Amino acid sequence: MVVEIKKVGVIGAGQMGSGIAHVCAVAGFDVALNDISKDRIQSGLASINGNMARQVSKGQLDEESRTAALDRITPADSMDQLADVDLVIESAVENEQIKRKIFTQLCPLLKPEAILATNTSSISITRLAATTDRPERFIGIHFMNPVPLMELVELVRGIATEDETFEASKVFTRKLGKTIAVAEDFPAFMVNRILLPMINEAIYTLYEGVGSVEAIDTAMKLGANHPMGPLQLADFIGLDTCLSIMQVLYEGLADSKYRPCPLLVKYVEAGWLGRKTQRGFYDYRGETPVPTR
Numbered sequence: 001m002v003v004e005i006k007k008v009g010v011i012g013a014g015q016m017g018s019g020i021a022h023v024c025a026v027a028g029f030d031v032a033l034n035d036i037s038k039d040r041i042q043s044g045l046a047s048i049n050g051n052m053a054r055q056v057s058k059g060q061l062d063e064e065s066r067t068a069a070l071d072r073i074t075p076a077d078s079m080d081q082l083a084d085v086d087l088v089i090e091s092a093v094e095n096e097q098i099k100r101k102i103f104t105q106l107c108p109l110l111k112p113e114a115i116l117a118t119n120t121s122s123i124s125i126t127r128l129a130a131t132t133d134r135p136e137r138f139i140g141i142h143f144m145n146p147v148p149l150m151e152l153v154e155l156v157r158g159i160a161t162e163d164e165t166f167e168a169s170k171v172f173t174r175k176l177g178k179t180i181a182v183a184e185d186f187p188a189f190m191v192n193r194i195l196l197p198m199i200n201e202a203i204y205t206l207y208e209g210v211g212s213v214e215a216i217d218t219a220m221k222l223g224a225n226h227p228m229g230p231l232q233l234a235d236f237i238g239l240d241t242c243l244s245i246m247q248v249l250y251e252g253l254a255d256s257k258y259r260p261c262p263l264l265v266k267y268v269e270a271g272w273l274g275r276k277t278q279r280g281f282y283d284y285r286g287e288t289p290v291p292t293r
């Protein structure tokens with residue numbers, strides 16, 4: 001029997017978690033949105049509000065649906081408020097220790113039949129599942145950024161994921177209007193296995209002085225017909241997330257070709273994480289982004 005999902009808990013109200021809450025609410029699911037502080041939840045809600053308003057102005061959503069969708073999202077400043085959800089989507093930072101801690105705290109609070117999903121970009125679903133009390137009800141539901149705009153979702157089964165969990169996740173993802181690509185549980189799955197080494201190589205190209213930020217991004221936009229340059233995309237993803245994914249690829253596949261570029265490491269150590277901190281390969285403090293190298 002496939003479990004019917006009506007209420008969704010989202011952990012992490014950053015750029016991905018707020019996007020996931022947004023699409024779930026628009027699709028008619030009740031949502032409880034959790035983060036480490038009330039402020040973070042409020043800023044997540046503010047960005048959902050702004051993004052929905054943009055959809056209304058573009059005619060993609062009517063005002064009534066926007067109000068109804070916002071009403072379906074409840075701020076959950078404590079994890080206890082996730083006790084009645086049918087599905088939790090964990091979308092906190094890309095750090096295995098933090099994710100494990102969240103699952104340890106969360107599992108005893110959940111209904112036994114609740115499905116637990118992670119939006120991890122790269123970490124082993126099997127390994128994360130093994131830290132929970134429900135590996136058979138654990139799955140990777142990997143959304144793309146920005147969630148309301150991007151059509152793809154990668155579904156990733158761990159070794160123990162049961163068919164029922166997989167089927168319920170498929171039904172849920174389709175209700176969000178997304179297209180599913182099924183990936184096996186290998187480091188960084190499919191999209192990031194291909195995309196992140198390209199971004200890392202673009203950072204090496206900058207590091208070695210082959211081209212400037214602007215030249216590299218222009219080259220890939222006009223020379224390879226990419227809608228965004230790789231350095232602009234890295235800033236958009238978040239340089240901390242890019243580095244974590246490269247580390248997972250490097251360690252998980254034990255191949256030196258995935259070695260994170262030292263310049264990426266340095267930017268993350270400086271706290272220059274891209275758009276979310278207003279500085280990465282571009283400076284976002286002015287009206288238009290300015291390349292920094």
Ligand SMILES: NC(=O)c1ccc[n+]([C@@H]2O[C@H](COP(=O)([O-])OP(=O)(O)OC[C@H]3O[C@@H](n4cnc5c(N)ncnc54)[C@H](O)[C@@H]3O)[C@@H](O)[C@H]2O)c1
Nearest residue numbers: 012013014015016017035036091092093094120121145237
């Ligand atoms: N950025 C992308 O393009 C992208 C795309 C797909 C998937 N992802 C994945 O989504 C997840 C989140 O990424 P993001 O880009 O939204 O990052 P982000 O930095 O924008 O947001 C992360 C949020 O997690 C919160 N958080 C940290 N510890 C927490 C805890 N213990 N409990 C609850 N919340 C906690 C932070 O306060 C923050 O609000 C990561 O696993 C990432 O790999 C990211």
